[in-house]
Amino acid sequence: MSSEQNTGSEVAGQVPMIELRHVEKHFGDLHVLRDINLKVGKGEVLVVIGPSGSGKSTMCRTINRLETIDSGEILIDGKPLPEEGRELAAARAELGMVFQSFNLFAHRTILDNVTMGPIEVQGVPRKEAEESAMALLERVGVAEQAAKVPAQLSGGQQQRVAIARSLAMHPKAMMFDEPTSALDPEMINEVLEVMVELARGGMTMVVVTHEMSFARRVANRVVFMADGTIMEEGSPDEFFDHPTTERARDFLDSIKGH
């Protein structure tokens, strides 16, 4: 229990950055999220792990409403997530999202990818936006690629640009939906390093990943999902070394196998 008390969400009196209450979702007949309750404290790094089809990506995507929910509540910094329109766009602008397949804008340069949000959404003057974008690209180590288009970069470089694109909006929290799953093995670390640095800088993060080394290094808490429910949660060491449920043990065996 002592480790749980260290997590941000448990700090008395503090509003969680992200809170899901009794969230339910179906895809047709498939019940993908079953009564999900979750709090992510400010500055907390939460790793979500689970077999494919467990609902972990879907849950991650409900937090900025790329997936709608059937019932329940989602609160960002204590305020309900708007359902549509300008309010929803404004809420999304404050939440970073990094996808498995990078999703950079293919027709724009790397620099334009990073400045588009600040210029178009926040009204930052172009020159200022470009200066901060270059600083961010420097930070993630791809500044020299600024004038290229996404297809000219490696997967690892593209994913680091995607992280910079999210950071340019100065988000309150960031979601990572399997950010290294589409990468060649030798590129995984360069992306994880950027994420570790972010976590150490105090960013609130929800990370759907199977990278156990990352989870052990920076996660405050690990959540294990299966069949649309949260089966188990705890500190990384607790969870990886002493999983309590059969499902979690089986799953961990299966990913340790390779």
Next chain:
Amino acid sequence: MGISELWATYGGMYLQALLTTWAMTAVSYVIAMALAVLITVMRVCPIRPLRVLGDFYVQVFRNIAGICLLIIIVYALPNLGLTLPYRTCVIVATVLLVSAFGSENFMSGINTIGIGQIEAARSIGLGFSQTLRLVVIPQALRSAVLPMTNLAIACLLTTAIGSQVPLSPPELTGLVSYINTRTTGGIATFLISALGYVGTALVIGFVGNRIDRKVRILR
């Protein structure tokens, strides 16, 4: 009459007909492209009645022969109190036809973008119209250059429906009928007009390929 004789007698009229064909093609194509963008925006917008209307427009005008459309515009619309000059009728028929096909080209351009980039745009806080303007339309336009080049050639050929109404001056196809009712040029009369079409189509194709190479999106 041989080609040289035809050319000596009707050369000036051929040139005028070529200019008429070019003018009708250019005007129709520009209006049709603007309309195609508008129809396509309707077809992807979140408002269902507009989507249905956009799809309906495309289904109707994609599936009517140009000549039928022209007959309706020339002979039926006056009964509704709308009488347009013949040249305008030809342009309207061409625009309706070409914009329907143009919208289909844009739709397939949009489908090449992939939902991921649209989700990324939403995630940085872009609204529907910003996403459309900054991410979707520029990419749809750029990946539609080659099919739109083909459509420009189809547009050029479609203006030949102008031969079915009394245009003055006539366009390339209409001029053939005009000449062949006066002399016995036979196939040679067609040949000169055909050269006008082929030459124009080759230029359109060349320009289209150049544009495509310049704006093509690396993937």
